[in-house]
Amino acid sequence: MSADPTQVLAFETDCHIFADCGFPSPGLHSFLFEPLWGNGDSNVYFNKTMLLALLGSIIVIGFFWAAFRRPQVVPGKLQMVAEAGYDFVRRGVVYETMGKRQGEKYVPFVVALFFFVWMMNLWSIIPFAQFPVTSVIAYPMVLALVVYLVWVSLTFKKHGFVGALKNFTGYDKSLGAALPVVMLIEAFSNLLVRPFTHAVRLFANMFAGHILLVLFTIASWYLLNGIGIAYAGVSFLMVLVMTVFELFIQALQAYVFVLLTCTYIQGALAEQH
Amino acid sequence: MSPLLHIAAEGELQNPLVPPIPEVVIGLLAFVIVFGFLAWKLLPNINKVLEERREAIEGGIEKAEAAQTEAQSVLEQYKAQLAEARHEAARLRQEAQEQGAVLIAEMRAEGQRQREEIIAAGHAQVEADRKAASAALRQDIGRLATDLAGKLVGESLEDHARQSRVIDRFLDGLEEKAEAAR
Numbered sequence: 001m002s003a004d005p006t007q008v009l010a011f012e013t014d015c016h017i018f019a020d021c022g023f024p025s026p027g028l029h030s031f032l033f034e035p036l037w038g039n040g041d042s043n044v045y046f047n048k049t050m051l052l053a054l055l056g057s058i059i060v061i062g063f064f065w066a067a068f069r070r071p072q073v074v075p076g077k078l079q080m081v082a083e084a085g086y087d088f089v090r091r092g093v094v095y096e097t098m099g100k101r102q103g104e105k106y107v108p109f110v111v112a113l114f115f116f117v118w119m120m121n122l123w124s125i126i127p128f129a130q131f132p133v134t135s136v137i138a139y140p141m142v143l144a145l146v147v148y149l150v151w152v153s154l155t156f157k158k159h160g161f162v163g164a165l166k167n168f169t170g171y172d173k174s175l176g177a178a179l180p181v182v183m184l185i186e187a188f189s190n191l192l193v194r195p196f197t198h199a200v201r202l203f204a205n206m207f208a209g210h211i212l213l214v215l216f217t218i219a220s221w222y223l224l225n226g227i228g229i230a231y232a233g234v235s236f237l238m239v240l241v242m243t244v245f246e247l248f249i250q251a252l253q254a255y256v257f258v259l260l261t262c263t264y265i266q267g268a269l270a271e272q273h
Numbered sequence: 274m275s276p277l278l279h280i281a282a283e284g285e286l287q288n289p290l291v292p293p294i295p296e297v298v299i300g301l302l303a304f305v306i307v308f309g310f311l312a313w314k315l316l317p318n319i320n321k322v323l324e325e326r327r328e329a330i331e332g333g334i335e336k337a338e339a340a341q342t343e344a345q346s347v348l349e350q351y352k353a354q355l356a357e358a359r360h361e362a363a364r365l366r367q368e369a370q371e372q373g374a375v376l377i378a379e380m381r382a383e384g385q386r387q388r389e390e391i392i393a394a395g396h397a398q399v400e401a402d403r404k405a406a407s408a409a410l411r412q413d414i415g416r417l418a419t420d421l422a423g424k425l426v427g428e429s430l431e432d433h434a435r436q437s438r439v440i441d442r443f444l445d446g447l448e449e450k451a452e453a454a455r
Contacts, residue, residue, distance in 0.1 A: 028289055043294055050299040057303040061310045068315040071322040073329060079319075086319060108312035116307045137289060138296035143304060200290070207289070 016225035023222055026214040031135060031207070053133050056119040064115075089114045089258065097262035098269070106265055109150070113143065114258040121206055121250035124213070125243050132250070135206040137199065140257075144199035147261045152191075155268040167268070198260055205253045209246045216242060415440045 015021040038045030067082030075083060089111045094103040120139060124132035134140050155164040165171075170186035172179070216238040223232035418440055 031289065045295060047296075049296060053296075053299050053303040054306075057306045060307050061315075064311060064315045068319045071319050073322055073326045083319065083323075086316070108316045109308060111316065112304070112308035112311045115311075116304050133300075136292075136296055138292035139300040141292050142297050142300040146301070146304065203290075 015222065017223050017228040018225050024218060026211055026218060030211070030214050048131065049133055049136050049139075052123050052129055052131060053120065053139060055129075056123060056133060057116070060115050060119050085115070086111060093255070093258050093262055097259065098266045102266075102269055103262070106262070110258050110262060113147075113261060114254055117143065117202065117257050118251060118254035121254055124206065124210055124250060125246055130213075132206040132210050134202050134253075135210045137203050140199040140202040140206075143202075143257070144195050147198065147264060148195040151261075151264040151268040154265060158269055194264070198257070198264075201260075202253050202257050205249060209242070209249055212242050213239065213246065411444065414444065418443060 015024060017023075033047040033049060034040075035045035035047045036051065064082060067078045071079055090107050093114070094107050094110050097103070098106065117134065120133035122132075123129045124135075152164075155167050158164075159167055168187050168190050169183035170190075171183060175182050216235050220232045220235040220239060223229070223235060419436055422436075422439070
């Protein structure tokens, strides 16, 4: 389903090493999909990534619906697992960064964010889907944008207009002559670079992970000829290793994403010093 | 052919950092759905249950603490009662001993007194008997002696005065002998 009609999936081609055809290397085209419905020209279309995003939402909701619809004081197995996940985010991320009193209000937001991002990352290694939704910049970007709007508006609400500007620019009189420069750098760093890196950190990790998986998968197939078979085995082993590694990276990136979110919100709520 | 394919065919792909609008919309929608469900229903649900559980556990602890406190107070009460009872018993024993001692002393005094009375009564009786016997004997002896003397000397000793004098002298002599013999 790659954008280039000549190379759909590696396995659908008959291209192997020593068969006089070039290595069908993965690239940006591996992240583009023909619309399943609609027309790519009109901006009204529906593709695999969107399908996975919505399916992922349904899975997350379905899981928590099954676990927390009628929760028991003495939990069942599913509820216990869900509680462990919930508690991990609530205590391990929100309370750790913002404290219980201040953070309680943001627990649902951060919990939803964590499980949403994790699910979108997990698609990377779920058979047949095998594509991390978060490796398409639109998804990390929109999440980072929501977070950005939350913490920026919180800063204005908490400190007022001037206070918020001071907060963004790291206003500190003791810096003296360096103050304008510092304020400029701080404003640039906080208001522009921060949301960008927040989104791109997640995007790039998932993007790279997917490229690696695709690369080794294609290579396993491509090398499956003559002496190349031995190398194909190694390449396939790498696919397994990278899958396990990705499993780790997916959870880690989701964790990093919400941890940064909490840090930003905490920074917005922090008293001026 | 879609524009993507055009671009692909031209060897130029879309910048991966420029988001396609429809995907942004769907991404936002997907997240809002998740957030909405969790924030509206599911997390309040579980929070309520977690709170209930916490209360159940703390309630159990509180109950146990209450029971322990009660047990402690009952134990102290019991100990206090026991100590009081011991004290009371000791006091009663002491009192009984004192009363007993008084009683014994009283009874002893009473016995002493009765004994002395009995002895005194005996003495008086003996004295009275002795006096009565002595008086009776004195008469009998006087009469016998007079009779005997009359028989011996005839009517000459009929003179009363003389008779009495003789008898008294005789009896005095007897008594003197008895005194000397004792």
